[in-house]
Amino acid sequence: MIWKHARRQAILIDGDRRSSVFMAQSRLSILGVCFALGYLLVMVRLLDLAVVQNESLFQEPLNAAVARAQxxxxxxxxxxxxxxxxxxxxxxxxxxxxxxxxxxxxxxxxxxxxxxxxxxxxxxxxxxxxxxxxxxxxxxxxxxxxxxxxxxxxxxxxxxxxxxxxxxxxxxxxxxxxxxxxxxxxxxxxxxxxxxxxxxxxxxxxxxxLSLDLRLQHVVRRELGTAMEEFTAKAGSGIILDVHTGEVLAGVSLPDFDLNAAGDAEDREIFNRLTLGVYELGSMFKIFSTAALLELHNVPMSKTFDARKPLKIGRFTISDYHAKKRVLTIPEVFMYSSNIGSALMGQMIGGKALRAFYADLGLLDAMRFDIREIGRPIVPKIWRKSTTLTASYGHGLATTPLQMSAAVASIVNGGMAVHPVLIKVDEGAIAQTDVRVISEETSEKMRKLLRLVVTKGTGRNADVKGYALGGKTGTAEKSVGGYYRRDKLISSFVGAFPMDNPRYVLMVMVDEPHGNKKSYGYATAGWVAAPAVKRILTSMASILGLPADKYDADNDMAVSLEPYIHDKKKKKKKIGGKSLVSY
Missing domain, CATH: 3.90.1310.10 (Penicillin-binding protein 2a (Domain 2))
Known part of the structure; x- marks a missing residue:
């Protein structure tokens, strides 16, 4: 009896044990399934990130760098x-x-x-x-x-x-x-x-x-392009400059290119001829040599220079393009653009003084400007006596059109040095610098001479009645392979207005123009650049609302210089007079 009871108890204990083991195994199985489902969900998510959403967890370092850069x-x-x-x-x-x-x-x-x-x-x-x-x-x-x-x-x-x-x-x-x-x-x-x-x-x-005026920029680009097309020129540049603040109101270099496709531009289009290109600008330098003579020696306008025959310098000869072959006064030397007369002026000034005067005007060193594409002027390493003569009329010196315009502004604005800027100057700002390069008296004399060039000299094709424009032509032969070529010219005109109280300087330079029927075959500055400046001034006056003064020839500021002009016969008032071809 006792044995049967013990056997029954053993059977019950064994059944409980088997039940516990079964339950444990079941729980482990369920837990394993859960873990498997979890891993499966993770893998599905990784697949979604890597393929469906196009984001790889295993991209190469280059792609990671691109992402970081972004x-x-x-x-x-x-x-x-x-x-x-x-x-x-x-x-x-x-x-x-x-x-x-x-x-x-x-x-x-x-x-x-x-x-x-x-x-x-x-x-x-x-x-x-x-x-x-x-x-x-x-x-x-x-x-x-x-x-x-x-x-x-x-x-x-x-x-x-x-x-x-x-x-x-x-x-x-x-x-x-x-x-x-x-x-x-x-x-x-x-x-x-x-x-x-x-x-x-x-x-x-x-x-x-910027100081630039979109309207004036369009005018300068249009008229410069017209001059280049009319005279089948290689290139050109143009500028409008405020003579008091130094602000560049318009600045163009042609050919140019679309900034939105700069990578497709050619080298000749990218090159900035206004600020980076340096050129021999010829007779424009007579503005500065004449100013130096008047400032340093205080000579009267009646002072004369013998231009009856060419000057000999070693194996070289200085001659006039359209020689008068007589003794010339200062106004006549300037008006007729006499190389001989200017060279004699340079001789009177002296080499050291002339070079220092050019340096004070900023013509001999690279200028500071708001862009970095700036050309360095070409100046003779050794300044000989012959250099003084030729530099007086611009031969052998090369500078940028921007520097030339700034130097002219310094001459006509009363004598204060001008430094061009491309950033807009605050309203009301007048005096840019207190550095004086010439006296007010010399500045006034130079304004009269510049006006004379436009009324009676080589710049007549630039005249706009009522705006008292004064200026100077400059025609220079280009040096190619060490030789100057008469068939490759730089033709330029720089002007300022109104000459009784100048506010603006305008300049146009045309590279390698060719004469046409309208210009009688000439490609000099009086035919090429002067008319372009005239068109720019006319449009500019309309845009800025500058009223024209009632023109009275008898009261023109250049009239006071007429006693120093000794032409034997009256010249006909017609466009096409031979004085226009003077350099």
Whole structure:
């Protein structure tokens, strides 16, 4: 009896044990299934991130660098805008889409390439193929595409394509301000013009307001282009400068290029002839040698110089292009642009004094300006006695059109040194510097002489009645291979107005013009550059609302110089007189 009871108890204990083991095994199985489902969910999520959403957890270091660069770029400030003096937009930054591809998701390379080239015609087929066939998970197809192109790409519906947004520099005025505004690279680094000169300011997100006037810029570019076309010229430059503040109101170099496609421009288009190109500008230097004579020696206008025969300097001869072959007064030397008379003036001044005078005007050193494309003047290393004679009429010296304009401004504005600026000067600012280069008396004498050139001398084709323009022609032969060529000229005219109280300097330079029927075959400054300045002044007066004075020839400021002019016979008042061909 006792044995049966014990056996029953043993059976019950064994059943309980088996039940516990079974329950434990069941719980472990359920837990294992849960872990398996968890791992499965993680793998599904990873697959979704890597393939469906086109984000790989295992991208190569290059792609990681691209991503980091994108993040860093997004933290930099948007580049500042550039405006003209009246608030017209010249340069701005827009956020635009750039197209990329994930080569691992490309199904039909040929079909994709054909479709994309229809949308973006300037794509390079071979370059695109190398990107599409690449082993990386990321490759650029095209940067800064248009909204219309982006929409067309989206309509393809290809999962291998995607977009990232980048900043793009945009220039609404195209080529109008090419050389002064300049351009940036794709990453926003300034490479030329004010974009380079003020890169630190613009990169910090600050806007820049220039001294330039969009309306005047258009006029100078149009009239310079007209002169180049009319005389089939190689190149040219033009400028309008405020003689008191030094502000550049317009500055053009032709040929130019579209800033929105700067990468496609040729070297001859990129070259800035206004500030970087240095040229022998010929008789314009007679302005400075004459001013030096009047300032340093205080000679009367009746002072004479014997221009009856050429001057001999060693094996070289100084002669006049249109010789008068007589003794000339100072006004006559200047009006007829006599090389012989100017050389004799230089001899009287002396080499040391003449060189110092040119240096004070900033003609012998590279000037400081708001852009970095600045040319260094070409000056003889050794200043000999012969150099003094030839430098008095601009032979053997080369400078930039910008420097020439600034030096003329210093002569006509009362004698105060002018330093050109490209940044807008605050309203009311008048005196830019307190450095005097000549006296007010000498400045007034020079204004009369400059006016005389336009009323009776080589600059008559620049005259605009009622605006008292004064100026000087300059025609120089270019040096090619060490020899001066009569068939390759630099023809220029620089003027200022109104001469009784000058406010603006205007200059046009034309490189290698060719004579035509209208100019009787001549390609000199009086025929080429002077008329262009006249057209610029006429349009400028209309734009700025400058009223013309009632012209009275008897009260012209140049009339006081007539007693010093000794022509034996009266000249006919007609355009085409031979005095226009004088250099």
């Amino acid at each position: 993040d860093i770029k997004s933290l930099t400030p948007r580049r500042g805008d550039i405006y003209d003096r009246h608030g017209f937009l010249l340069a701005t930054t827009l956020k635009t889409p750039s197209l990329f591809v994930d080569p691992s998701l490309v199904f039909d390379e040929t079909s994709l390439s054909v479709s994309l080239m229809k949308i973006i015609p300037d794509l390079n087929r071979s370059k695109m193929s190398s990107v599409v066939q690449g082993k990386n998970r990321f490759g650029w197809i095209a940067h800064n595409i248009t909204p219309a192109q982006q929409q067309a790409v989206l309509e393809i519906g290809d999962p291998s394509l995607g977009f990232k947004y980048e900043y793009k520099r945009v220039y609404p005025q195209g080529s109008l301000f090419a050389h002064l505004v300049g351009y940036t690279d794709r990453d926003g680094l300034g490479l030329a013009g004010i974009e380079r000169g003020y890169d630190d300011v613009l990169s910090a997100g600050e806007d820049v307001h």
